[in-house]
Amino acid sequence: MNPYVIITAPHAQCNNNNPIRNCDILAKNAANILYSYIKCQKCLLIGNRYRSDIDLNRPVSRQTDFRLKLTSTITNIMKDNYRPIFLLDVHSFPTEIYGNYEVIILDNTKYPDSNNTYTYRLCSILHEAGIICTKYQGIPQNDIVAEGNYYHLLAPLIEFHETLTIPRVHYICTIISQWINTELNHHLSRLNDLNY
Ligand SMILES: [Zn+2]
Numbered sequence: 001m002n003p004y005v006i007i008t009a010p011h012a013q014c015n016n017n018n019p020i021r022n023c024d025i026l027a028k029n030a031a032n033i034l035y036s037y038i039k040c041q042k043c044l045l046i047g048n049r050y051r052s053d054i055d056l057n058r059p060v061s062r063q064t065d066f067r068l069k070l071t072s073t074i075t076n077i078m079k080d081n082y083r084p085i086f087l088l089d090v091h092s093f094p095t096e097i098y099g100n101y102e103v104i105i106l107d108n109t110k111y112p113d114s115n116n117t118y119t120y121r122l123c124s125i126l127h128e129a130g131i132i133c134t135k136y137q138g139i140p141q142n143d144i145v146a147e148g149n150y151y152h153l154l155a156p157l158i159e160f161h162e163t164l165t166i167p168r169v170h171y172i173c174t175i176i177s178q179w180i181n182t183e184l185n186h187h188l189s190r191l192n193d194l195n196y
Pocket residue numbers: 011024090091092
């Protein structure tokens with residue numbers, strides 16, 4: 001089983017001349033840290049446009065360089081031969097949006113409340129590691145995970161609280177990288193079941 005991990009951070013471009021929060025402040029750091037813990041083949045796509053200019057996580061942005069690169073990356077890996085693809089879409093939030101959680105997982109699949117989904121298992125593994133985490137249903141306009149779902153990838157949207165310290169982000173990212181192995185084992189056991 002030879003997985004491929006794609007990490008995206010569509011809202012990572014910050015305009016520091018603007019005193020009002022205009023980007024996901026922690027997203028670039030969190031995406032880079034997460035990337036550093038991924039041991040398999042991987043790529044990192046950091047948004048290169050201001051959100052005020054165009055929202056790279058909305059359908060309207062699909063023809064931007066960033067989104068075309070994402071689509072071609074996915075379709076090229078799929079051409080290779082069958083392998084599990086993880087699309088981890090990284091964002092960050094201020095307290096006003098989700099309160100004091102450290103991590104929020106947004107699930108855009110059809111059955112977000114089931115306890116037999118990869119987002120449920122991701123949230124559980126974070127919770128067991130002492131990370132304050134919960135899961136919500138994402139809005140359909142979250143277009144990066146929507147594209148991931150279209151291609152049947154494992155595509156959670158991961159939100160980091162912007163008050164997290166960098167060492168804490170490192171710790172959280174080690175747990176997320178462990179979750180990838182959990183999913184691969186889960187995937188293998190399902191394949192074995194099918195053989196009987
Ligand atoms: Zn965002």
